[in-house]
Amino acid sequence: MDCQPQGQEKVDHADVREDMVEFWRELSHDCSVQEMMGDENADELDQEERPEILAMLHDLSGKRVLELGAGIGRFTPSVAGQADHVTAVDFVEAFIKKNEETNRHLGNIVFLQADVTRLDLPPESVDVVFSNWLMQYLADEEVSALAAKALSWLTDGGYFFFRESCFEKSGNKVKDGSFNPTFYRSPADYSAIFYAVAQDGRYVYQEQFAGRAVKTYIKHKNNKHQLCWLLKKVRHDRSDDVNIK
Numbered sequence: 001m002d003c004q005p006q007g008q009e010k011v012d013h014a015d016v017r018e019d020m021v022e023f024w025r026e027l028s029h030d031c032s033v034q035e036m037m038g039d040e041n042a043d044e045l046d047q048e049e050r051p052e053i054l055a056m057l058h059d060l061s062g063k064r065v066l067e068l069g070a071g072i073g074r075f076t077p078s079v080a081g082q083a084d085h086v087t088a089v090d091f092v093e094a095f096i097k098k099n100e101e102t103n104r105h106l107g108n109i110v111f112l113q114a115d116v117t118r119l120d121l122p123p124e125s126v127d128v129v130f131s132n133w134l135m136q137y138l139a140d141e142e143v144s145a146l147a148a149k150a151l152s153w154l155t156d157g158g159y160f161f162f163r164e165s166c167f168e169k170s171g172n173k174v175k176d177g178s179f180n181p182t183f184y185r186s187p188a189d190y191s192a193i194f195y196a197v198a199q200d201g202r203y204v205y206q207e208q209f210a211g212r213a214v215k216t217y218i219k220h221k222n223n224k225h226q227l228c229w230l231l232k233k234v235r236h237d238r239s240d241d242v243n244i245k
C-alpha cells in the first residue's frame with residue numbers, strides 16, 4: 001500500500017508508536033480546538049463540520065458509545081447528550097483530562113487515558129464505535145487489529161463510524177517539511193482493511209457508506225479528501241449485498 005514509507009517493506013510498530021507519541025507531544029500545548037484540528041481557522045471549521053459529522057450517525061439514544069481518539073472532547077458532549085453511555089479514550093493525558101474537566105458533569109462518560117492499539121473491552125459491550133481522525137495515526141496492521149477487536153466489542157447490528165484525511169493533510173498548522181508521521185491513505189486502502197476483517201468467520205463489516213466527503217472542507221478548503229465511513233456489524237450470511245469499493 002502507498003501509505004508505507006518508501007523503500008520499506010514493513011512498518012516497525014514500535015517506531016510508529018514512538019513517532020506518534022512524539023508527534024502528539026509536540027502538538028499538545030494548550031489543549032485547544034486548533035490543536036485538535038491542526039488548523040488556524042479551527043473555530044470556524046469546527047462550528048460547521050461538527051453538526052455535519054454528527055448527522056452521519058444513526059440515532060444514538062439508548063446506545064453505549066466508544067469514542068476513540070476523543071481528544072479534548074469536540075464531539076464527546078454531543079455524543080453523550082444523545083447516548084446512554086460514552087467511553088472516551090485518548091492517549092494524551094492533557095487532552096483526556098481537559099475532556100474530563102469540561103464534560104464530567106454530564107455524568108454518563110468514562111474518560112480513559114489509553115493507547116487504542118492496547119485497548120481491550122469485553123465482547124459485545126459497545127453499540128457504536130465513533131472516531132474522528134484516529135486511523136491515520138496507526139500503521140496498517142494496527143488499523144487492521146483495531147478493526148478486528150472493535151468488531152468483537154460491537155453488538156450484532158452495531159456501527160463503526162470513522163473519518164480520516166486521505167491523500168493529504170487537513171489543516172495548515174503542521175507545516176510542510178516538518179515532522180509528520182501521519183498516514184494519508186487512499187479510501188480504497190481503508191475499505192480493503194475493513195473488508196478483510198471477520199469475527200470467527202461469523203460476523204463482518206457491511207458498508208453503509210464509504211469515503212463520503214465532508215462538505216465543510218470542500219467549501220472552505222477545496223479539500224475533497226476528508227472522508228467518512230459508516231460500517232455495520234452483520235452476520236456473514238446476511239452480508240451478500242456488501243457494498244465494498
Ligand SMILES: C[S@@+](CC[C@H](N)C(=O)[O-])C[C@H]1O[C@@H](n2cnc3c(N)ncnc32)[C@H](O)[C@@H]1O
Pocket residue numbers: 020024035036037068069070071072073074075089090091092095114115116117131132133134137
Ligand atoms: C486530530 S485529533 C482529533 C481529536 C478529536 N477526535 C477531534 O476530532 O477533535 C487526534 C486525536 O487522536 C489521539 N490519538 C492518536 N493516536 C492515538 C492512539 N494510538 N490512542 C489513543 N489516542 C490517539 C490524539 O491524542 C488526538 O487527541
